[in-house]
Amino acid sequence: MPSSPHDDTATQERVFAFLSRRGTTRIDTHAASVFLDGKRALKIKRAVRFPFLDYSTLDKRRDACEEEIRINRPLAPQIYHRVVAITEDRDGSLSIGGNGTPVEYAVEMARFDETRTLDHLAKAGQLPDGLAADVANAIAASHAIAARVETPAWVASIPSLIDGNSEGLRAGGHLAVDEIEALTKASHRALARISSTLEERSRQGFVRRCHGDLHLANIVVIDERPVLFDAIEFDQNIASVDVLYDLAFAVMDLLRYGQQQAASILFNQYLATTPAEHLDGLGALPLFLSIRAAIRAEVVLARLKRPHVDQGEIVADARGYFKLAQALIEPPAPRLIAVGGLSGTGKSLLARMLAPAVGPPPGAVVLRSDTLRKRLFGVADSERLPPAAYEPDVTARVYDTLAERARQVLAQGHSALIDAVFAQEPERDAMAALARACNAPLTGFFLVADLATRQARISRRQNDASDATAEVAALQEHYNIGNVGWNTIDASGTSEQTLDRCGGMIARERSSDWRG
Structure with a gap:
């Protein structure tokens, strides 16, 4: 009989306490807890259910772990190792990968230097031109192997994506309602102008099963090469997007961190190494960049729900992303x-x-x-x-x-x-x-x-x-x-x-x- 979310939560607390006693460092997100243990990291899906994901049962969490390995190993084989069970022996003791009954599952990963993710590097100083070009090449390589998605769902989902951002940005009253409404209307106008272009790009095969979450914190430098990790595994539809929309997340985040030179190099290197047909899709870029900035503003605001956070710093960060979203949706004339x-x-x-x-x-x-x-x-x-x-x-x-x-x-x-x-x-x-x-x-x-x-x-x-x-x-x-x-x-x-x-x-x- 499947366990209830309440039972799963209680079991997870036992598992988390067991892993914490081993002297690990714990990092929590809204959907996972990661335990850093020496050279290894164990990532456990939390027993939660959201509109966009469901990890409420052990079977669903196991399947999600297996899917995370399947999606991410081609991008980062040096990071993603296997799915490992947390087992319970007859005496009630817990083990990692033991012979007892599985009570939880984890993605076993190689631990890397957390200070080498691009968000940390971007905060520390100007990113080297060569690194920006290498990131572009890594993203282009990921798109080259990404499965083509034969569905109109991506283009059809954009209006609700815009409206969902608008609703999320209103929460808490931290941003001006009239400015949110103006951004929403401008985004819908932009979509109306490019909808036929997006539909044609979908027919050409540029909608693929992408990474889906390519902000700078999900790109790490290992052995002097950028590695993409933590691709979306919980919903194929969310990650099945136009490849330029996937690219736009990294480009937008570089702009937010003041890395204009790196953003330009990444953008141009990607275009130089991918089909020339992408030039006919550039009209979608202002909307793609703006949506990505709005999503990031919404995600940042969600951190206010966590305990012991600097609310002023979080709100300022969210407002920075929102200001960027406003600027990007109204681009200057070309020259x-x-x-x-x-x-x-x-x-x-x-x-x-x-x-x-x-x-x-x-x-x-x-x-x-x-x-x-x-x-x-x-x-x-x-x-x-x-x-x-x-x-x-x-x-x-x-x-x-x-x-x-x-x-x-x-x-x-x-x-x-x-x-x-x-x-x-x-x-x-x-x-x-x-x-x-x-x-x-x-x-x-x-x-x-x-x-x-x-x-x-x-x-x-x-x-x-x-x-x-x-x-x-x-x-x-x-x-x-x-x-x-x-x-x-x-x-x-x-x-x-x-x-x-x-x-x-x-x-x-x-x-x-x-x-x-």
């Missing part, structure tokens, strides 16, 4: 940025540094000619291409593809930043024509530096997508660049100096203003 210059002038570094300052958040989509050329030939960024790959007809194809992808981005209401040499007037003229056609303002920068500086920079490159050599740089000195027509920028100094020279020419939408 086109073009960065040109001969090899070694620092175009790609400037583009990467400039992108976060160009709204909408998390920054402009960077379209780099060097990486696109490698994609067209199906080789890795660091693999060198033969001279034939730089024939005029191939280069023309590269520039045409850059323009087409920029058109896709701008059509979705997002800004595009194109990084290419732009040595010929027709190439630059094409950018002006593209901006006019898309009704977007164009800002063009043409970087200049002396040959010695350019060659020195090229010689220091490692694992870069550019195939330029010192000899190529010397040949470029003879180019007939013609009338540039863009802002000519002295790029002979540091990258920061070049950025400063360009910064005053671009209206900056700083996400750091949203942290509250």
